[in-house]
Amino acid sequence: MKARKDYLNKLQDLEGNIRVFCRLRPRHTIDQDTPLIVEVEDDYTVKFLNDQNHSTKTFNFDSCMRESTSNLEVFNACKNILKSGMDG
Numbered sequence: 001m002k003a004r005k006d007y008l009n010k011l012q013d014l015e016g017n018i019r020v021f022c023r024l025r026p027r028h029t030i031d032q033d034t035p036l037i038v039e040v041e042d043d044y045t046v047k048f049l050n051d052q053n054h055s056t057k058t059f060n061f062d063s064c065m066r067e068s069t070s071n072l073e074v075f076n077a078c079k080n081i082l083k084s085g086m087d088g
Contacts, residue, residue: 004087019081022046023065023074040064 024038024046037049046064048057063077 004083019062021063021065021074021078022059022061023069024067026067040066 022040024040027036035051037051039047039049041047041058043064044060044062046059046061048059050056065074065077
């Protein structure tokens with residue numbers, strides 16, 4: 001247990017103490033006809049589209065997960081920082 005805690009603390013120090021994840025929720029069936037205003041460009045970048053003035057804004061995150069990402073994949077991406085927080 002001590003070795004795991006030390007390892008996770010070192011890993012957290014290397015990655016930084018604050019990480020921001022972005023996950024697009026799956027679209028509900030009633031939302032299927034509305035235009036999509038957010039798209040994941042890659043594993044780290046999300047682009048927001050503004051239809052009114054046709055502009056875009058891009059944001060970078062430590063990890064971006066698409067609509068098709070399962071809850072298990074989200075948990076696997078976050079589990080190390082969750083374990084580190086629970087270990088204290």
